Amino acid sequence: TEPHPVVFINLIHSINKEPCEKLASYVYSTMVTIANSTDPCYESIAKKARYIVPYIVNRGFDVIRHSTNRIFSFYNEKYGFGRTTQFIYIPSPDTVFPTDIY
DSSP: OOOOHHHHHHHHHHHHHOOOHHHHHHHHHHHHHHHTOOOGGGHHHHHHHHHHGGGSOOOOOOTTTSOEEEEEEEEETTTTEEEEEEEEEEEOSSSSSEEEEO
16 A cells, blocks of 8 residues: 555654553564565655654664564565565463464
8 A cells, every 4th residue: 555654653652652661562573574575566655654754753673572573585686586484472461482473
């Protein structure tokens, strides 16, 4: 989709005030991974994400204690072939084992 820039501005304000660390870390990691993407399918939204990431407060999120969303993509222009893998991790508040991993 092509979200309007106002959506991103609202995202910055909302996530910086978000009291839930898991949600804030999930959104932050999503925006960072999209901003760093070189996949042509993400090109348009990656430009917008690169613009807003510096304005999102990084509260020292780490992969073990906080939720994360990572997108790993590869694209070969010569063959017009690519692959994307998404890793989502949601830790449990009660144990060292995660609640969910996708």
